[in-house]
Amino acid sequence: MGKMMKGITLGLLNVVFIWIALFLLNAEAYLVFVLLLLGALLTNFIFITPKGYPYRYLLPASFFMILLVVYPIIYTVYISVTNYGTGNILNKEQVIAQFEERYTLEPSAEQYAFQVYRDPQASLWFLFTDAQGAQLLGRDGEITRLEAGDPILMQLAAFHELSRVELVQATNELSAQSFAYDDTRELRMRNINSFSVYLQQYSYNVESDQLIDLQTGTVYTPINGYFQAPDGTRLSPGFRAVIGFDNFRRLFGNPQITGPFVSVFVWTIQWALLSVATTFVVGLFLAILLNDPHLRLRKMYRSLLILPYAIPAFISALIWRGLFNTELGVINQILQATIGSSVPWLQDPFWAKVALIILNLWLGFPYMMIICLGALQSIGAEMYEAALVDGATSWQQFRHITLPLLMVSVGPLLVSSFSFNFNNFSVIYLLTRGRPPIVGAQTPAGHTDILISYTYRLAFESGRGIDYGLASAVTLVIFLITGAITFINFRFTGALEDVSKNV
Amino acid sequence: MYRKHTFFRGLWRHAVLWVFLIFALFPILWVISASFNPANTLVGQSIIPRNASLVNYKEVFVSEQYPIALWIKNSIVIGLTTSALVVVMTSLAAYAFSRFRFKGRRQGLFAALLVQVFPQMLAAVSIYLLVLSIGKLIPSLGINTHAGLILVYLGGAMGVNAWLMKGYFDTIPTSLEESAMIDGASPFQAYYMIILPLARPILAVIFLLQFIGTYSEFIFASVLISSSEKYTLAVGLQLFIQDQYASRWGVFAAASVLGALPIVILFMFLQKYLVSGLTSGAVKG
Helix, strand or coil, rough: CCCHHHHHHHHHHHHHHHHHHHHHHHHHCCHHHHHHHHHHHHHHHHHHHHHHHHHHHHHHHHHHHHHHHHHHHHHHHHHHHCCEEEECCCCCHHHHHHHHEEEECCCCCEEEEEEECCCCCCCCEEEEECCCCCCEECCCEEEEEEEECHHHHHHHCCCEEHHHHHHHHHHHHHHCEEEEECCEEEEECCCCCCEEEEEECEEEEECCCEEEEEECEEEEEECCCCEECCCCCCCCCCCCCCCCHHHHHHHHHHHHHHHHHHHHHHHHHHHHHHHHHHHHHHHHHHHHHHHHCCCCCHHHHHHHHHHEEEEEHHHHHHHHHHHCCCCCCCHHHHHHHHHCCCCCCCCCHHHHHHHHHHHHHHHHHHHHHHHHHHHHHHCCCCHHHHHHHHHCHHHHHHHHHHHHHHHHHHHHHHHHHHHHHHHHHCCCHCCCCCCCEECCCCCCCEECCHHHHHHHHHHHHCCCCCCHHHHHHHHHHEEEEEEEEHHHHHHHHHHHHHHCCCC | CCCCCCHHHHHHHHHHHHHHHHHHHHHHHHHHHCCCCCCCCCCCCCCCCCCCCCCHHHHHHHHCCCHHHHHHHHHHHHHHHHHHHHHHHHHHHHHHHHHHHCCCCHHHHHHHHHCCCHHHHHHHHHHHHHHHHHHHHHHHHHHCHHHHHHHHHHHHCCHHHHHHHHHHHHCCHHHHHHHHHHHHCCCHHHHHHHHHHHHHHHHHHHHHHHHHHHHHHHHHHHHHCCCHHHHCCCHHHHHHHCCCHHHHHHHHHHHHHHHHHHHHHHHCCHHHHHHHHHHCCCCCC
């Protein structure tokens, strides 16, 4: 039974491996193919030797962890040292192919009138006539000169000649046609009335790895992802290339990028700190009130106060966006009715930040309340009895007994909560989208953007073009900070020691 | 610390609690009220709707341009599939970590811990490009497919889940498995027939935490999914209401109520378990 299961599992896995391998070979993705091969060998090894037995259980989870967590991190590091982004999307081969496909109109280009015929097989025949009346036949990308009275003309006459209307309808098909005139020149459609001779503009030299402008003789050398002339002119588009630490230099050295980045950075820290502080203070306060066994309706208060936490955060954020609506939102209506003025919640940088903190307080205080209630219940009553005997006031009891003991269990969770809010993308994005924008920023940065939403906008929705390279550089900065916070937290809680003990 | 209350002392406490109760519940009540308000706009809404009706709810189900009910279904299907797969994979890994001694076990546990340090969404750019190239090889796992999105979510199968589950498995005595193995059971049979049934509570907790997390996930769903009929609720609802509060508030409110309901019910039902999971470090998405 066990043997059969093992055989079937391994067989199925190998079928999947072979299936993917065929795809990869077909797509000429040889590097990935080699990696797959190694993975397949390892899998077979794990399944065949008895020593590999425990690893079978780890295989699925580890596979996805490596593919979707570990590999993306490594790839992020790689992209951060490249110029990947708008203007540098394609790889070098694709860009060269594009340049070699570029043609310019010959300066003194003659115009050829043309007629198009469709044969019974629906393929097209072109008949060109120059100003002197000499005729050329265009067919399958080749042209042939025709003598007067060439028999082919008789043949053409038997085909269907496209009318003016049909020509206009077939414009796309026609403008895609090109006929080799000689080695570097082509006959292409110029307008609806004529074809002309076009010159190939660039030729790529494989040995010297240079692009040569055939008209001017300028030589372009690939530098940092662009073909560049000796005078520094760059050809567009550029290609994907490793450019070293340029993204980091821009991040820390270009005032129009550094300024907004620093302001985003500072707000990220403020945001995470304020979020933890406000939710914790309110949560602890409510927990202390609710922990009182004499309080009537405790259970009701508790279950109702938890409700905001039970609603998916993305829905809550969108709801609050409606409540904060400056013209029509209920919050401003109430303010109008009571104090007679309204607040530009989402338009003003300061008030947008206040709105975010209020929303996050609403979202987060129940969590703090729950964990504080749990922690309070674990503090023994003897402590307080002893304190009462010594004549301590309530505040002294709180300050010297409750808070220190509470911090032991809740402290690490506050640190986790800090790093969670540090990367709390959805709340920021769904309430303010990072707006209002910072004026004069070269990158899409807003006053309420935190690092993660700033990265997202750099990568996915900048109107001025996407910039994967810079986005990945910012991501690495976030990695470093999040990593440092978590490391401190691990030291604090002894999680690393737990790992050692568990072995 | 707590003394018996005098009347006024008690009153003061209740007053403070009511202030927070209003803060906590007002947005919820306001939205529920809006969902029954046929006017479908922020303008002139009151907490008890005039001419209450179900037209907004009807719109959620019949609108062809904005198939909100379909988005809720998509979110639920993606959430259930992801959670089921994660529970299977995590329990396998946790079983190995808990019951076997092998080379690399310590490093494996350590890696599972480290993975949490780097939230997956930070590598959104890389993952987007990865799914893009996977899609070129296997189109059904590429951009704008639910399978591709689920694939990305499966990256989280290791990590805090594996730790929580391993901790629970460690508390199950090995004697049961040992006697089963004397009777000729394989380790896999012991896992399947003894550990899994005994570990049902933790399996349920991981399943639910994962479900709630996946249901609410926004960043990957918005980056990877681009066609309306495939949106999850998180993406669709955002696009639906974006800057249209004046004209779509009622339908949005109905969609919010319907969309939040499955999670709120799950949450209330399993509060006890979830709270214990939360205090051990899991943070809701």
